Amino acid sequence: MASDDTFPDDRRQMMESINGFLRDSVPHNHELGLSVVDLGVAEATMRLPYAEKLVGNPETGVLHGGAVTTLIDATCGISVFMKMARMARIATLDLRIDYLHPATPGKELLARAECYKLTRAVAFVRALAHHGDPANPVASAQGTFIIVED
Amino acid sequence: MDSTPPGPAPRIANLLRQVRLTGEYHLLTEAIPYTRFLGIGVENTTGEVLCRMRYAPMLIGNSSIPAIHGGTLGGLLESAAIFELLLRTQTDRVPKIISITVDFLRSGRPQDTLAKATITRLGRRVANLQVQAWQEDRSRPIASANALFLLS
Numbered sequence: 001m002a003s004d005d006t007f008p009d010d011r012r013q014m015m016e017s018i019n020g021f022l023r024d025s026v027p028h029n030h031e032l033g034l035s036v037v038d039l040g041v042a043e044a045t046m047r048l049p050y051a052e053k054l055v056g057n058p059e060t061g062v063l064h065g066g067a068v069t070t071l072i073d074a075t076c077g078i079s080v081f082m083k084m085a086r087m088a089r090i091a092t093l094d095l096r097i098d099y100l101h102p103a104t105p106g107k108e109l110l111a112r113a114e115c116y117k118l119t120r121a122v123a124f125v126r127a128l129a130h131h132g133d134p135a136n137p138v139a140s141a142q143g144t145f146i147i148v149e150d
Numbered sequence: 151m152d153s154t155p156p157g158p159a160p161r162i163a164n165l166l167r168q169v170r171l172t173g174e175y176h177l178l179t180e181a182i183p184y185t186r187f188l189g190i191g192v193e194n195t196t197g198e199v200l201c202r203m204r205y206a207p208m209l210i211g212n213s214s215i216p217a218i219h220g221g222t223l224g225g226l227l228e229s230a231a232i233f234e235l236l237l238r239t240q241t242d243r244v245p246k247i248i249s250i251t252v253d254f255l256r257s258g259r260p261q262d263t264l265a266k267a268t269i270t271r272l273g274r275r276v277a278n279l280q281v282q283a284w285q286e287d288r289s290r291p292i293a294s295a296n297a298l299f300l301l302s
Contacts, residue, residue: 025212025213026210026211026212026213027208027209027210027211028209028210028219028221028222029211029219031208053183053184053186053187054184055182055183055184056182056183056232057162057182057244058181058182058183059161059162059243059244064182064183064185064225064228064229065225065228065247065250066184066188066221066222066224066225066226066228066229067184067221067225069220069224069225069250069252070219070220070221070222070225071221072221073220073221073224074221091254091257092220093253093254094251094252094254095220095224095251095254096249096250096251096252097249097250097251098248098249099246099247099248099249102246
């Protein structure tokens with residue numbers, strides 16, 4: 001997908017095109033099996049399947065924070081694309097993650113991000129990671145992105 | 151979450167005793183699946199304990215630049231903090247992350263990335279750390295983090 005492609009109107013087509021982009025052009029997301037499961041006007045939801053290789057504490061089986069960071073960073077980036085209604089070159093400036101409770105071993109993790117403010121140069125995003133119930137989040141995050149190229 | 155694991159998991163406390171005595175850091179980094187997966191090792195070649203994330207194509211986040219995925223840099227910074235706590239304090243469990251703030255300063259090139267964590271406060275229950283990650287030039291970090299951990 002070219003970096004300045006405008007999104008197709010159809011939501012499902014859009015999801016397929018983003019998932020295709022992740023699969024073909026983002027090797028690390030592909031390695032983790034990350035996929036988009038829902039899109040909104042300025043929102044995105046992604047899924048991270050549980051995998052033994054992502055465990056940070058072998059005594060509990062709890063995922064390493066780095067895997068959660070990757071899921072949240074990727075989801076935040078896609079919510080910015082949704083708010084922009086196209087894919088531009090963006091880069092994460094900062095990301096703060098609060099771990100509210102440990103991820104449950106064996107369960108897939110979802111992240112939902114919302115780009116709540118977009119200026120010409122900067123996008124502001126917040127996100128929650130959860131196991132299916134956003135009211136009981138595993139992690140809460142806030143980040144900023146710079147729009148590198150318009 | 152602190153319940154007994156179902157299978158025979160590596161005993162971190164036993165490994166730590168050995169690693170603290172012998173400096174065989176690989177025993178520890180290999181016992182943690184995520185650091186093994188990212189190719190993160192601990193080394194002490196200059197009298198200073200550093201973390202190294204060996205470059206592999208699967209660490210790339212954007213193939214058109216190409217740049218290392220920000221999530222893996224977050225994983226490296228957090229891992230460096232965890233290993234600093236495991237090797238510098240007497241804790242015998244993997245510390246639990248409370249909060250981390252990562253600043254991405256430059257894009258990571260497809261090469262090894264180093265990281266150094268510094269404990270800025272060590273309390274009875276909470277530790278604060280500052281972490282830097284760089285590639286060839288230590289004075290030009292590519293990412294930095296402030297992290298809080300719960301020790302128990």
